[in-house]
Amino acid sequence: MEMDAMSWPTQDEVHEIRKIVSGMSGKGTEDVRVVVSPYRICPLGAHVDHQGGIVSVMTINKGILLGFVPSGDTQVALRSGQFKGEVRFRVNETPKARPTISKGEEIKVDNSFPSPDEFDWGIYARGALHALQSRGNHLAQGIIGYICGSDSLDSSGISSSAAVGIAYLLALESANSLTVSPTENIEYDRVIENEYLGLRNGIMDQSAILLSSHGCLTYMNCKTTEHKIIHPPKFQDAHEAEPQKGYKILLAFSGLRQALTSNPGYNSRVAECQEAAKVLLHASGDDETEPILCNG
Numbered sequence: 001m002e003m004d005a006m007s008w009p010t011q012d013e014v015h016e017i018r019k020i021v022s023g024m025s026g027k028g029t030e031d032v033r034v035v036v037s038p039y040r041i042c043p044l045g046a047h048v049d050h051q052g053g054i055v056s057v058m059t060i061n062k063g064i065l066l067g068f069v070p071s072g073d074t075q076v077a078l079r080s081g082q083f084k085g086e087v088r089f090r091v092n093e094t095p096k097a098r099p100t101i102s103k104g105e106e107i108k109v110d111n112s113f114p115s116p117d118e119f120d121w122g123i124y125a126r127g128a129l130h131a132l133q134s135r136g137n138h139l140a141q142g143i144i145g146y147i148c149g150s151d152s153l154d155s156s157g158i159s160s161s162a163a164v165g166i167a168y169l170l171a172l173e174s175a176n177s178l179t180v181s182p183t184e185n186i187e188y189d190r191v192i193e194n195e196y197l198g199l200r201n202g203i204m205d206q207s208a209i210l211l212s213s214h215g216c217l218t219y220m221n222c223k224t225t226e227h228k229i230i231h232p233p234k235f236q237d238a239h240e241a242e243p244q245k246g247y248k249i250l251l252a253f254s255g256l257r258q259a260l261t262s263n264p265g266y267n268s269r270v271a272e273c274q275e276a277a278k279v280l281l282h283a284s285g286d287d288e289t290e291p292i293l294c295n296g
Helices: 011-025 123-134 160-175 182-196 204-211 265-283
Strands: 033-044 054-070 075-080 086-090 143-149 217-221 227-230
Touching (some): 011 075, 204 227
Antiparallel strands (some): 054 217, 075 086
8 A cells, every 4th residue: 555645535436425425315416525534554552452552553545435414304314335225313312332341340251242144334323323422412413424445444454443433423523513522532432332332442443543644653552542643754865855755555454354343252352351460460469450451
């Protein structure tokens, strides 16, 4: 993937999204708003963020596009470029969350996750509604939207789930004229995944999407939420006029896909980290501190 130019999304991709939403809603293409929510890579990050560690992340020039128009009432109607069917619900409904785990509570692995065939792709949109409602936001306006991911990269380990959650949050906020900071949306996406879906992941993925700068690495302490942008080094002499060459990142796809919502494996690994932290804390004579590895 070339990282020396902002090659995504292309004008053709955005125009196609606008045409589809225009056909769904009867509105002109000029009325269609488009959310751009990129995927991310993490040179350092796997199972570090939910343990309060330090991660490094960057967004890439692939991701989620969500075209939408305000629906004019409380109705939400969504179609997908990856999944069949149409999702419909109303923003004055209260979505039912999965059973969740309070902070500090021992994790017991739930093996009742739906199979991929049973997967309801609308759960992230409903989760976004739940997150906004649960933090006191009043929504009166739904959306008519079409969501599409890049090059069949969904469920491939580059945070398509966080990109989808952020896209729905931004669309619902825009339709309802809500002013929400990136920091607040990091928390809202945590609510979607931890409190609504019952996943035990940390805040790395949505932080990468909302805080990163093009072509730069983002450093983040997931315990304190401190972060900073790290720019690429300049190897050329300061007197040279030739611009620095771009660089490429290779993503190697294993051929396996795994949606977090359809497999309990991720929560199992979080539980293993929690158990390891408990052992370390007990060995140090501390049985009171929350069992996460940054406290061990």
